Amino acid sequence: MNADDLQKKVEEQILDSYEAMYRLAYTYVKNEEDALDIVQESVYKAIKYSGRVRQEAYIRTWLWRIVMNTAVDFIRKNSKEVATEEMQETGREDTYQDFDTLEALNILDEREKAVVVLRFFEDQKLEDIARILNENTNTVKTVLYRSLKKLKVRLAEGEMLYEG
Amino acid sequence: MKDEKLKKMEQEYKEIPIPEELLRRVEEGIQKGKEDREEVVRMKKRSKVISFVKAAGGAVVAAMLAITIMANSGASIANAMMKIPVIGAIAEVVTFREYKNTTEDSNMSADVKIPEVSVTNEDGTVNQETTEQINKTIEDYTNEIIAQYEADVAAYGGEAHERVELDYEIITDSDRLFSIRFNQLTIMASGAESVRIYHIDKQTGKMINLKGLFKEDADFITPISDNIKKQMKEQMAADESKMYFLDSDMPETDFQSISEDTTFYVNDDGKLVIVFDEYEVAPGYMGTVEFVIPTEVIEGIVQDGFVS
Numbered sequence: 290m291n292a293d294d295l296q297k298k299v300e301e302q303i304l305d306s307y308e309a310m311y312r313l314a315y316t317y318v319k320n321e322e323d324a325l326d327i328v329q330e331s332v333y334k335a336i337k338y339s340g341r342v343r344q345e346a347y348i349r350t351w352l353w354r355i356v357m358n359t360a361v362d363f364i365r366k367n368s369k370e371v372a373t374e375e376m377q378e379t380g381r382e383d384t385y386q387d388f389d390t391l392e393a394l395n396i397l398d399e400r401e402k403a404v405v406v407l408r409f410f411e412d413q414k415l416e417d418i419a420r421i422l423n424e425n426t427n428t429v430k431t432v433l434y435r436s437l438k439k440l441k442v443r444l445a446e447g448e449m450l451y452e453g
Numbered sequence: 454m455k456d457e458k459l460k461k462m463e464q465e466y467k468e469i470p471i472p473e474e475l476l477r478r479v480e481e482g483i484q485k486g487k488e489d490r491e492e493v494v495r496m497k498k499r500s501k502v503i504s505f506v507k508a509a510g511g512a513v514v515a516a517m518l519a520i521t522i523m524a525n526s527g528a529s530i531a532n533a534m535m536k537i538p539v540i541g542a543i544a545e546v547v548t549f550r551e552y553k554n555t556t557e558d559s560n561m562s563a564d565v566k567i568p569e570v571s572v573t574n575e576d577g578t579v580n581q582e583t584t585e586q587i588n589k590t591i592e593d594y595t596n597e598i599i600a601q602y603e604a605d606v607a608a609y610g611g612e613a614h615e616r617v618e619l620d621y622e623i624i625t626d627s628d629r630l631f632s633i634r635f636n637q638l639t640i641m642a643s644g645a646e647s648v649r650i651y652h653i654d655k656q657t658g659k660m661i662n663l664k665g666l667f668k669e670d671a672d673f674i675t676p677i678s679d680n681i682k683k684q685m686k687e688q689m690a691a692d693e694s695k696m697y698f699l700d701s702d703m704p705e706t707d708f709q710s711i712s713e714d715t716t717f718y719v720n721d722d723g724k725l726v727i728v729f730d731e732y733e734v735a736p737g738y739m740g741t742v743e744f745v746i747p748t749e750v751i752e753g754i755v756q757d758g759f760v761s
Binding site for chain 1 (some may be wrong): 456458459461462463465466467469470471472474475476478479481482483485486487489490698701702703705706732736737738
């Protein structure tokens with residue numbers, strides 16, 4: 290496939306899944322403004338480097354990967370500011386300690402967060418998640434187990450890993 | 454049934470409000486990405502004829518398989534003889550088979566030549582082990598190509614356009630080294646083949662990878678990788694139609710380093726050549742790319758007899 294075709298395919302896939310890209314970004318930064326920046330930056334990179342996609346079938350996992358990496362980069366770059374803001378808002382923190390809400394994801398690290406979101410909320414297959422994270426499937430499974438334990442979610446093994 | 458907590462979290466996730474601005478921002482990102490990508494497109498048009506052919510025909514894949522035989526048998530005396538040129542075993546192509554197929558509508562065709570190699574020891578007896586190994590390697594490789602072609606015919610029938618050609622040439626036949634190179638041309642709508650080069654060290658009768666060229670525990674990855682990066686930069690500076698994945702703002706897709714299994718062969722001048730598959734280190738229009746590694750870069754760590 291030549292570069293023009295690939296770019297078109299990437300564009301189509303973006304237009305098809307930009308809301309999901311936004312949700313993943315939002316899960317990381319938890320505010321609209323930053324999530325928008327991350328999505329725009331990710332889309333920009335995806336189109337700019339669309340010639341690097343090796344197979345059409347990988348475009349979607351590739352987009353997830355870009356969003357995840359861009360979000361993580363963003364957090365690293367802004368970690369100082371975020372920390373300051375959190376300190377100013379200490380009084381409100383307890384409100385979010387309910388484990389039934391998305392805020393519960395905060396106890397997970399960046400990789401665990403991606404695995405939980407992609408597996409359970411975006412219904413991605415373990416092998417696709419593995420490709421997104423550049424890990425093997427067993428590692429993803431391990432991360433998933435650990436994350437669910439942290440979240441105090443208990444599932445039978447079968448439904449946890451293979452449902453959907 | 455998902456766990457209740459998980460279900461609630463999923464629901465909340467799905468309810469993350471989508472700002473009105475999002476689509477506009479996405480379109481902006483697409484636009485900007487296209488602008489910055491423009492250069493590649495322009496470069497492609499300016500580059501050589503072959504790029505034009507590629508763009509017109511979809512992906513053109515030049516893959517090859519080189520099988521390298523150390524033309525000296527007898528592992529036990531190998532070290533002692535390393536520096537002495539010896540007329541040793543003879544390896545030659547004795548015959549070949551051909552796989553030819555064209556679909557009724559002529560949209561898909563394949564022409565695959567499958568050589569058979571015979572390796573003879575110094576005393577004139579056939580080196581059974583290496584002969585079998587090399588032919589098995591060639592057979593596995595060509596079978597894979599044929600199977601892929603047949604699978605495509607079965608899957609797409611007359612819907613697709615595909616042409617597969619494989620031929621071979623003997624690129625090296627020196628005192629020490631016999632190399633047979635396979636050139637694979639695949640023209641089709643999508644998909645890329647990987648470059649395959651298998652090597653057999655005749656002294657041990659075993660297959661070797663890039664690591665097998667070097668002395669034990671020697672770090673060959675760093676000097677070769679650094680040299681390739683240097684060459685990439687030089688080429689990009691000298692010729693604007695050249696582009697490699699290097700120093701971008703997406704480092705995870707950039708070329709970082711070679712590995713123990715990176716594809717290679719030794720060329721006519723006795724120089725080590727590193728080969729990258731289409732898309733591996735450069736955009737598709739660059740096709741398969743090769744880097745000749747100056748021997749001084751690996752001097753002292755490469756085993757004797759492989760390069761000069």
